Amino acid sequence: MNTPSLEKLLEKVDSRYSLVVTAAKRARQIIAESESDEDGAIGAVSTALDEILKGDTFPVQEPYSNQ
Numbered sequence: 001m002n003t004p005s006l007e008k009l010l011e012k013v014d015s016r017y018s019l020v021v022t023a024a025k026r027a028r029q030i031i032a033e034s035e036s037d038e039d040g041a042i043g044a045v046s047t048a049l050d051e052i053l054k055g056d057t058f059p060v061q062e063p064y065s066n067q
Helices: 006-010 016-033 041-053
Strands: none
Touching: 006 016, 006 041, 016 041
16 A cells, blocks of 8 residues: 655645544544454554545544633
8 A cells, every 4th residue: 555645645634733633533443443453553544544635534623622
């Protein structure tokens, strides 16, 4: 699987931080949804990055709560 370039990924998100957080959250979802561990974490991260590049996955701003 060919990993997309950082420059192309940063066109889809605001910052590197947003990219890392979004990819990590989506990768955890992919791992939780998979029935087998054949792909592993590396495959899940690559899949998450590909989804971000295609526009299928995007960062969501959660409201700040000061409690």
